[in-house]
Amino acid sequence: MTSKKVILTGSFGVGKTSLFNQFIHQNFSDKYLTTIGVKVNKKTLSIKDEEVSLLIWDIAGEVTQDKVPTSYFLGASGIIYVLDLSRPITFENIDSDIAFLRKLLPGGVLKVVANKKDLLTAAEIENTIAQIKVPVDVVTSAKTGENVIELFKELGEELI
Amino acid sequence: MGQTNYRSEDDYALERLKDILLRNDRSELDELRSILHDQKKLSEKVSPIIETHLEFLKENFASEYKVIINKLIDKKLKTSEQELLDLIYPSLGKMISKYVTLQMSTLKESIENSVKSKFSFGRSMKSFFTGVKESDLIIKDAVVSTIEEVYVVQRDSGILIANASNQDSMDRDVVAGMLTAIKSFVEDAFNKDSQDLEMIEYGSYKIIIQSYYSFYIAIAISGAISASERSELAKKLDAFAETQMKKFIGKFEDSEEVLSKLLREVFIDK
Numbered sequence: 001m002t003s004k005k006v007i008l009t010g011s012f013g014v015g016k017t018s019l020f021n022q023f024i025h026q027n028f029s030d031k032y033l034t035t036i037g038v039k040v041n042k043k044t045l046s047i048k049d050e051e052v053s054l055l056i057w058d059i060a061g062e063v064t065q066d067k068v069p070t071s072y073f074l075g076a077s078g079i080i081y082v083l084d085l086s087r088p089i090t091f092e093n094i095d096s097d098i099a100f101l102r103k104l105l106p107g108g109v110l111k112v113v114a115n116k117k118d119l120l121t122a123a124e125i126e127n128t129i130a131q132i133k134v135p136v137d138v139v140t141s142a143k144t145g146e147n148v149i150e151l152f153k154e155l156g157e158e159l160i
Numbered sequence: 161m162g163q164t165n166y167r168s169e170d171d172y173a174l175e176r177l178k179d180i181l182l183r184n185d186r187s188e189l190d191e192l193r194s195i196l197h198d199q200k201k202l203s204e205k206v207s208p209i210i211e212t213h214l215e216f217l218k219e220n221f222a223s224e225y226k227v228i229i230n231k232l233i234d235k236k237l238k239t240s241e242q243e244l245l246d247l248i249y250p251s252l253g254k255m256i257s258k259y260v261t262l263q264m265s266t267l268k269e270s271i272e273n274s275v276k277s278k279f280s281f282g283r284s285m286k287s288f289f290t291g292v293k294e295s296d297l298i299i300k301d302a303v304v305s306t307i308e309e310v311y312v313v314q315r316d317s318g319i320l321i322a323n324a325s326n327q328d329s330m331d332r333d334v335v336a337g338m339l340t341a342i343k344s345f346v347e348d349a350f351n352k353d354s355q356d357l358e359m360i361e362y363g364s365y366k367i368i369i370q371s372y373y374s375f376y377i378a379i380a381i382s383g384a385i386s387a388s389e390r391s392e393l394a395k396k397l398d399a400f401a402e403t404q405m406k407k408f409i410g411k412f413e414d415s416e417e418v419l420s421k422l423l424r425e426v427f428i429d430k
Contacts, residue, residue: 002413003333005317037345040318040337055319055337071344075317 001044003053004159005075006152009068009101010082011090012061015115018142019082020058023152028143035060038072047156054156065097070104077159078109080151085128085139086119095133109158111137113151118143292388305383308365310427311336312405312419314412315375318344321412322419324428339378343369370397374409377401379427400426 008016017035022028024041039058044051057076062068073079079101083091094112101110112134117125118141129136138154140147195201217224237244287293309325311332318340323332346357356371368379368390377397385393404422408415 003319005319005337038341040334040341042331042333042337053333055317055333057318057337057341069344069348071316071348072341074344075314075319077317 001051001053002160003055004077004156005055005057006078006080006155006159007073007076008056008058008080008082009065010061011063011084013087014061014082014084014090015142016061016080016082017058019080019113019115019140019148019151020056022142022145022148024056026145028145043152045153045156047153047160050160052156052160054152064093065100073101073104076105076108078111078155079105080111080113080155082113082115083132084116085114085125086116088128088131091132098134109155111151111155113137114139115142117141117146292392305381305385305389307379307427308382309380310423311339311378311380312423313340313376313378315340315371315373320416321375321408322416322423324420324423326428336378339367339369343376368393370394370401372401372405375405375412396426 008020010016012034013032017033017039018028020039020041024043035058037060040055041058042053042055044053046052057072059068059072081094081098081101083094098110098112101108112132114125114129114132114136117139120128125139129139138147138151140151142148195205222229306326308327309323309329311323312321313319313336314321318337320333320336323336325332329335342360343357347355356369356376358369360367360369364382364384366381366385368381368385370377370379377400379393379397400422404419404426408419
């Protein structure tokens with residue numbers, strides 16, 4: 001079985017832990033509990049007849065990525081960068097953050113995820129995505145679970 | 161008018177009668193008034209009564225006021241828990257320190273007695289050949305330490321390479337990941353000159369960590385471990401890394417089963 005380390009990162013309050021909980025435990029809580037340090041969990045996916053174990057590191061949110069301890073990213077195969085569609089402040093620094101992460105992990109798979117789509121209308125989502133300075137890979141709702149499994153499966157497929 | 165005189169005479173007679181009947185009472189009342197208004201006299205009368213009651217209370221306070229005191233203590237504990245803890249904490253620390261010192265003295269005494277009374281040829285020979293002090297061997301016999309779990313983990317990613325365990329614990333991949341996260345955090349936060357986290361301790365449980373270039377080995381131990389035992393374990397880990405692990409460098413992903421078996425043989429079932 002192949003094991004891959006995946007980092008969930010982004011600004012605080014964007015829904016990293018909610019995506020993590022939705023993917024691992026299929027649940028969602030409205031309560032906001034800030035992540036202290038890092039939380040690690042595992043989920044095994046079956047991709048193209050192969051078992052892939054994703055070791056997901058849910059990292060405490062930081063306004064900019066250079067504030068995150070770099071050792072957390074070491075050995076990671078994938079990075080999921082999460083932003084909150086309803087709070088523009090969470091993607092203000094996205095271009096410098098993505099450049100920083102690509103430099104830190106040149107060979108890693110990076111996914112830009114726009115979360116909390118349940119809070120906006122389809123037109124608002126389209127309008128907001130147009131303002132984001134880097135291409136968004138997946139639009140999710142950790143609350144309803146929309147596109148969450150798909151996000152991790154897509155990542156798993158790219159990792160093997 | 162005649163009626164009035166009659167009443168006055170009647171009153172007069174009544175007053176006389178009162179004088180006759182209440183003379184003694186009135187004089188006693190006057191005396192009591194004089195005592196009550198004179199502090200010295202009052203003190204002379206009351207003090208013996210108070211003293212007697214105080215004597216009684218000295219003997220019977222707990223039984224007389226037990227229920228009230230218990231209620232007050234309960235109330236105080238509920239309302240000022242933190243305050244009470246702050247007051248008790250320094251004394252508690254001293255008590256614990258005293259208890260630990262006492263237990264250490266007992267242990268020392270037991271070891272000294274063991275040395276004096278039980279000469280062990282086997283232990284002496286073991287000490288001679290291994291170079292481990294006989295006193296360390298005695299301590300080892302007195303306080304047993306057990307290797308509960310061994311993890312070999314990829315140093316950067318925290319991905320588990322192999323493990324062996326004496327017990328059922330949570331998902332080993334998650335343990336390895338969290339252990340690496342803690343290690344990374346400590347090394348990032350406090351590292352001044354490229355040092356590694358070497359031990360995590362909680363209660364009587366210790367996790368000894370030995371880091372190598374691409375992996376690290378973490379050993380969870382229950383019970384006390386002496387300095388010489390620890391040094392012995394470090395040598396054993398180095399030998400394992402040098403003779404066994406180097407065979408698997410670059411192919412960790414396919415070596416979990418073989419390595420886990422080796423770990424069990426070398427560290428758990430030794």
